[in-house]
Amino acid sequence: MKTPSQPRAIYYIVAIQIWEYFSFYGMRALLILYLTHQLGFDDSHAISLFSAYASLVYVTPILGGWIADRLLGNRMAVIAGALLMTLGHVVLGVESDTTWSLYLALAIIICGYGLFKSNISCLLGELYDRDDHRRDGGFSLLYAAGNVGSIVAPVACGLAAQWYGWHVGFALAGIGMFIGLMIFLSGHRHFRDTRGVDKAALQRVTFVLPAWGWLVAMLCVAPLFFTLLLENDWSGYLLALVCVFAAQMVARIMITSPEHRRALWQIVLLMVAGTLFWVLAQQGGSSISLFIDRFVNRHWFNVEVPTALFQSVNAIAVMVAGVVLAWLIRPEGSVRSVLRVWLKFAAGLTLMGAGFMLLALNARQGELHGQASMGMMIAGLALMGFAELFIDPVAMAQITRLNMPGVTGVLTGIYMLATGAVANWLAGVVAQRTTESQISDSAIAAYGHFFSQMGEWTLVCVALIVALVICARLLFTSSTPRMQESRHD
Structure with missing residues (x-):
């Protein structure tokens, strides 16, 4: 055909x-x-x-x-x-x-x-x-x-x-x-x-x-x-005003559409988790880039690789991993569990946390040997790029499933505001920790401590999400027989 x-x-x-x-x-x-x-x-x-x-x-x-x-x-x-x-x-x-x-x-x-x-x-x-x-x-x-x-x-x-x-x-x-x-x-x-x-x-x-x-x-x-x-x-002040306006819009949608309120709360939680993810991912353009420039051995066959070239690793990982996932994963049924959505988010955050832990290990190796490994750096960045496929596509698909005329576009825009504007601003606030740590520690050790903290916090969030998914699953399975018994009575 x-x-x-x-x-x-x-x-x-x-x-x-x-x-x-x-x-x-x-x-x-x-x-x-x-x-x-x-x-x-x-x-x-x-x-x-x-x-x-x-x-x-x-x-x-x-x-x-x-x-x-x-x-x-x-x-x-x-x-x-x-x-x-x-x-x-x-x-x-x-x-x-x-x-x-x-x-x-x-x-x-x-x-x-x-x-x-x-x-x-x-x-x-x-x-x-x-x-x-x-x-x-x-x-x-x-x-x-x-x-x-x-x-x-x-x-x-x-x-x-x-x-x-x-x-x-x-x-x-x-x-x-x-x-x-x-x-x-x-x-x-x-x-x-x-x-x-x-x-x-x-x-x-x-x-x-x-x-x-x-x-x-x-x-x-x-x-x-x-x-x-x-x-x-002053960009933070403008962003705060825009976020207040966006929050009012979400509240108005919830008030006028009570039948969709549960699904809307799920999307709000996805926005929060997505923002957390992108706060971590956007370190690639600031703190991670500075670490690569100063501490990674960028010599390859007697040629120095420019720091800017490492920004391509993320996009390459997204392309390659996207093709692999499209080939391996079969389409799901028409009904997609909300629990499955959160497990995908947990998978993305796990990969992100693993990437940061790998960068932390690389920084410690660099502290011992004078320079960090370029191969380990690329592997960490590739994990972070792969993680993207479990976040935005999943959240956007969930938003479009609401099927609420005149609302889907607004929620999509607010999601982009949260995971783009808010996440980038917060990423700068978080990256400032690398400059504060250098006051009392060597620079490379400060980066290692920072990467380790990012990985640990992310994995704690993953554990929390998985625990909530398990609790929700148990509650759902235990309530189903009771509902069936009440119907027979």
Whole structure:
């Protein structure tokens, strides 16, 4: 049986997705190293800025989705976002003696990411009818494309930065985004059936100015606003306000839908567990990257491997493990136990904890022998990458099973807020423990103690989850016979 081909437009979406991941993860792999090596930031300052930036890129898609829904349409929002990200990387790629240009560049990228990130998936969704069975395959292709970009980016940008300088590495990330945008624009004729700019809404006057005037003003002011947040380390305040608003939305959904309240509480708990997981996983861009740069023996056949290249290990592990799991695991029945969902979460956290324990062992070996092992480092990072497959896909599938019109998208956005923005900000707070420990201990010992604590805390959480699953299972099995007896009476 011949499989129906995908819409032609998807290949242009996939192309820009690859290059967007290339630009974002290429810059992300260099950022913490650039702050500490080139700008001379101490670890505490560098980690704070890195976590604030990584947090804010997950806050802005909320506003970007609103702008696309009401004014620009998904395609124009994607184009505007790609242009802003290209501009941000260009500013970052220009050598400057001031840190203000760094904050401005990051702020522009944050704004661009807000317009791009959520709307690229929505644009892909527009290509299919509601019951089109090609939809799942299209989103799988988009996910795989992103992983390709995140694998290649740290290698290309890391080597460029090492051979030609930091700003060349950042500029290469910007060039990648521009290439993706040009490919995307070349396929404009395939997007004729997608929703375009709402011209009537743009011309509607509100508070003296038309909507397009307010939009232009916002695009000019927003980068300055985020620049001030980054420069003064105020991102936590904005995040707190957004989280209060999100909590109110969840509470309102629970009040108006009492029949779904139990399932909603389960999703809230999944959000909490997912946030914990990503607090640990996001150490890869900050504390783990600094450890690799300073203490891992990165020489391979008399060639020094750039620290940025290790950022590719995670994406490679996700790709390889995803293929293996898809081949080994058979589809389950239509009814999926909530207990099984939590056991998958426990499996993901176990792998994450095991990865940190391996890093702790590597740090102790490095303390004894002078340098940590590159092979053991790669193995630990691979375990952490493998763990991702047991977290987000499981949680997102559980959210979509609610089948509540007008609510699924909101809960998905709140889940991304928790596991993206909140987790990245908390990851910075947690990573500060490495700088505090170095006051009373040697640096490599401080990292070993930190990794060990992360692994221990994670495994304690796993034990708690497993215990709760066992208790719930016992309660369920013991209550079932009683229910059956009452029915016979």
